[in-house]
Amino acid sequence: MRTLFGYFRSSAAYRVRIALALKGLEYTHKAVNLMPGVSEQKSDGYRALNPQGRVPFFIDGEVKLSQSPAILEYLDEVYPETPLLPTKAEDRAYVRQLASIIGCDIHPLNNLSVLMKLKAEFGANDEATKRWYADWIVEGFSALEKIVSASAHTGQFTFGDKPGMADIYLAPQMWNARRFEVDVSAFPTLVRIDAACNELEAFKISAPANQPDAPRD
Ligand SMILES: N[C@@H](CCC(=O)N[C@@H](CS)C(=O)NCC(=O)O)C(=O)O
Secondary structure (H helix, E strand, C coil), X not given: CEEEEECCXXXXXXHHHHHHHHXXXXXXXXXXXXXXXXXXXXXXXXXXXXXXXXXXXXXXCCEEEECHHHHXXXXXXXXXXXXXXXXXXXXXXXXXXXXXXXXXXXXXXXXXXXXXXXXXXXXXXXXXXXXXXXXXXXXXXXXXXXXXXXCCCECCCCCECCCCHHHHHHHHHHHHHHHCCXXXXXXXXXXXXXXXHHCCHHHXXXXXXXXXXXXXX
């Protein structure tokens, strides 16, 4: 009885899809079309479910949650098989630090409503908006690259040789970066880890192009 309200291109929903896939948890996908002009997230029906009007929104029986960090932590605590976080507190803090660079400091500044506001109320044209988007990715990825490339924790993935919480944030953000034509070659460790993630079935099936609401040609 699990349902994920998401959108194929939403990187926050993409994180939750990866976690569910890594843990082998089945769910029903409900598409919320965020396309400007459609904006199903703003409908009364959806806002009655999630007053914030954003995706993801996750239902697991009686549990109803927005906010991907909360959903991911919930999944890891309630379905501990295939853990997303290390066992030691200091290691969990390290991984959460990496995830937060993306989840707290890159993604919120590049959210759809922020980009729309920049255009509608602050006179930003497409070029300026694209630069804004790229600048925050480069700022965050630069720090992430320095930390991850220097860390003894780094293996095939950001923490050892199994994918976990920080990788769940990294792969969708890397997808966003490429979509907005950000040159990611300056971040070779992140690119390498992203490639390792994308070799895995859980990441493959969670990719935007493989979602039921992705446009088919
Ligand atoms: N912090 C939230 C962010 C959720 C969020 O901003 N989702 C975006 C899509 S990635 C959204 O629904 N945007 C709709 C809008 O801005 O109107 C999370 O991690 O779940």
